[in-house]
Amino acid sequence: MKRFLLASAFFAVLLLLWEAAFRAKLWSPVLLPSPWQVASYLKNAALDGTLAKATVITMRRLLIGYFIGLVVGLPLGLLTARWKLFGDTIGTMALGLQTLPSVCWVPLALLWFGQTEAAMLFVVVMGTLWSVVIATETGVRNVPPIYRRAALTMGSKRLHMWFKVILPAALPFIVSGMKQGWAFAWRSLMAAEIFVTILTGFGLGQLLHYGRELSAMDQVIAIMLVIVVIGLLADKIFFSPIERFLHHRWGTSQA
């Protein structure tokens, strides 16, 4: 409770400073709208459904891309960890491509797919895939061999070994890879939505883009806030409980 109050006070002070800067006319109101203007944009956008629609469109793109990234990335990570041939080829490629900031995929996607949904999906998948591959590979390689040996003597083999021993043992690595993949997917989707202007649906990135085109700073700041909140919520609702469980089971300290 004390921590909550402290955090609330901190954000209240930030808002006050913002309002003070607005009133002091330090910058043109076009460049720095007041918190109230941003709030009223949010209210209107929420009431007329713009915000909900954009959020749904964005989340759909994100989840589909993220899901594809996981479904392809997990088995690829297992393959690269298990067979040298895959490790030397796909593993090396994944390592290289993971260092590429995901926004760098946007020009290529635009040229290949044009201003389409496919272009955005491609960017999100590329953002997710490689970190999932690498985390899975690292996780599997770090499974202590003694777990395998113990399981072998108890009669575990092949699929049972993979699903009941190797994967659970690698879970902490895999989850941190999934979390990183999620962060990359989110960033790359925003980049893609800002650059890919299509008529099949306005996501949050597109709202941001048109806010800039119209010099509507209240819209720009409001949408940025929404993007921050969604990122936080995903972390709190989806990843935090999994991480808490892992810390509890493994006895690793909770940072």
Place this chain on the structure above:
Amino acid sequence: MPRAARLHSSVSEELEVIAPSKLAIENVSKSFQSASGTVLALDRVSLDVAEGEFVCLVGASGCGKSTLLNIIAGLEKPDSGTLRADGKPVTGPGRERLVMFQEPALFPWLDVFGNILFGLKLKPNLTRSDRRDVAKYYLELVGLSRFEHANIHELSGGMKQRVSLARALAPNPRVLLMDEPFAALDALTREQLYGDIQEIWEARRKTIVFVTHNVREAACLGDRVLLFSPHPGRIHEEFPVKLPRPRDINSVDLAAYATRITKALKSLGQTAAG
């Protein structure tokens, strides 16, 4: 057994004391490649272990005793020689011969109960409730019923090894292979476990092969103590221990055995050095 009587038939069948195995190891050799060349870990080692016998393998580290244990477990293949359990050649790992390792190889993603169930779930013809009853029985046997749902990291070193023991016993193997299981524990915990393991061995009738570098421990537990000589790994000498059970690690009679074995171990070190 009052507890077994309360359980229904398939469980009591599962908990029935089964015949321990007879092991026949003949001319087993194994070598490894290392940076300094080929190391002959085992050189034509032969060993017969009787049904229900408790055999301890002692020797300096690197004398091949753990390698032999892994070969009996089926985790490693010998370069030459044969290994038979109850007359049948051993071709790979199997739940007839379960291993208890030095580091607790317990699975951190499962709780205590889940760990004990792991091997049972791989055993055919057991219902869910059978498995739970059997797991509960062994948890009680090692005195950890209260910790059924504890996480592995919450247990002390001694408790972890008790859980490892329960996990290894649960699928009712004929042979129990123990690779320095108490080496990482403090003296007090160890002494307690010497008592427990003798009691459990009496109750469950297993053939046990126990690897250790602690001579006193070997004399306390084994019907026979086999002394290994290193480079190449061979069985150098055999010491039958004829003391009544349960044995106390601190008894004078036991100390006499330990002294004899230690002397032999030391002379081995000298010839190897010289």
